[in-house]
Amino acid sequence: MAIKRRDLLKLGGLTLIGTAASAAVGGVYTKPQEALKGSRWALAIDVVKCKENRATCGLKCVEVCHSLHNVPSIPDKKKEIKWIWEEKFEHAFPEHEANYYLNEKLHDTPFLLLCNHCDNPPCVRVCPTKATFKREDGIVMMDYHRCIGCRFCMAACPYGARSFNWIDPRPFIAKVNPEYPSRMKGVVEKCTLCYERIAEGKIPACVEACPAKAIVFGDLKNPNDEINKILKERIAIRRKEELTTYPSVFYLIG
Amino acid sequence: MYNAGKVIIFIVVLILFFTIPMWLNLGRVEAIPQPELPKDKTKCIESKEYMRAYHMKLLDDWRKQAIRENKHVYVAKDGEKHFVSLQKTCMKCHNNKEKFCDSCHNFVVTHPDCWNCHIAPEVAEKWQ
Ligand code: SF4
Ligand code: SF4
Numbered sequence: 001m002a003i004k005r006r007d008l009l010k011l012g013g014l015t016l017i018g019t020a021a022s023a024a025v026g027g028v029y030t031k032p033q034e035a036l037k038g039s040r041w042a043l044a045i046d047v048v049k050c051k052e053n054r055a056t057c058g059l060k061c062v063e064v065c066h067s068l069h070n071v072p073s074i075p076d077k078k079k080e081i082k083w084i085w086e087e088k089f090e091h092a093f094p095e096h097e098a099n100y101y102l103n104e105k106l107h108d109t110p111f112l113l114l115c116n117h118c119d120n121p122p123c124v125r126v127c128p129t130k131a132t133f134k135r136e137d138g139i140v141m142m143d144y145h146r147c148i149g150c151r152f153c154m155a156a157c158p159y160g161a162r163s164f165n166w167i168d169p170r171p172f173i174a175k176v177n178p179e180y181p182s183r184m185k186g187v188v189e190k191c192t193l194c195y196e197r198i199a200e201g202k203i204p205a206c207v208e209a210c211p212a213k214a215i216v217f218g219d220l221k222n223p224n225d226e227i228n229k230i231l232k233e234r235i236a237i238r239r240k241e242e243l244t245t246y247p248s249v250f251y252l253i254g
Numbered sequence: 255m256y257n258a259g260k261v262i263i264f265i266v267v268l269i270l271f272f273t274i275p276m277w278l279n280l281g282r283v284e285a286i287p288q289p290e291l292p293k294d295k296t297k298c299i300e301s302k303e304y305m306r307a308y309h310m311k312l313l314d315d316w317r318k319q320a321i322r323e324n325k326h327v328y329v330a331k332d333g334e335k336h337f338v339s340l341q342k343t344c345m346k347c348h349n350n351k352e353k354f355c356d357s358c359h360n361f362v363v364t365h366p367d368c369w370n371c372h373i374a375p376e377v378a379e380k381w382q
Pocket of ligand 1: 156
């Protein structure tokens, strides 16, 4: 039986409608009920507490963060990947050197550095693929699916918060967390403020891990949040404030 | 036809040559993939037919919704909720990538690069 042109077209139309309909029947997406809610997440790091406990804490924050997120330990400094790390005051705040006598007591004090989740992030502005972008809650995200490894963001970030994968990181991950992906050669990575834990209602891992409770996590836009109380009572500084990137990481120095 | 005998033999040889793959696979059924389903589960998040036809679209939606839209819950057609995660949700049931995903993907020579970053259960096991 020969099929008529008319029938063939009809069949084709039906198939198309069928495909469109079945592709559309997938489910809907929502936010988990238990997810933490905030409009601008921030960290306040108590430098005084951090220094007092530094001898005994074993940098638990770094250890937990890096093992949870499959961050490789690459011995070659040029290829190193870091999400959160320790730096001396004079390296973290070189511009404060001019005030040497004022800041003398801070010298050699350890400062924990990480992505500042800036309110006005230059890294986001320069990314040609929008692989890095700012979420409505202030988290500066990395979408590794879209990163093309151009490293514009690294050039733009004034805080050196981003690392590039020059080599396959997998051989340098001693113990893997099978619930979190690793990255691959050719993408840029950084701290994402534990967005995956926030979705499950948990606070960032470094905050939870610190034995001295030196890191406080909270929502700057929520006046009742503990972080706002602390920022009102204490003296806080932020890195390179003169650049107007408005970092969301505050260092409590007094 | 001039030189008819030679031409016919040549044509036959040519046909045989181009159908080599067919002859080599003659009677071999195991070439057709039989993905191994999770043993203790009877249903996936959506119907079998839907998953067969659209798992790639669904996974693509999942990654966009979770990473870009901050929506981490998928409400399936039957109303059941699932956490949007390849490693925490899909691979918990489909705990053997080689016997499930790869069996078809190899057959149709499709090699998605998910596994450059996402960690298959058997890879994680070898790691420890
Ligand atoms: S610290 Fe650097 S990487 Fe992080 S948001 Fe600011 S500019 Fe971007
Ligand atoms: S907030 Fe999360 S990702 Fe960022 S440094 Fe702390 S543990 Fe690591």
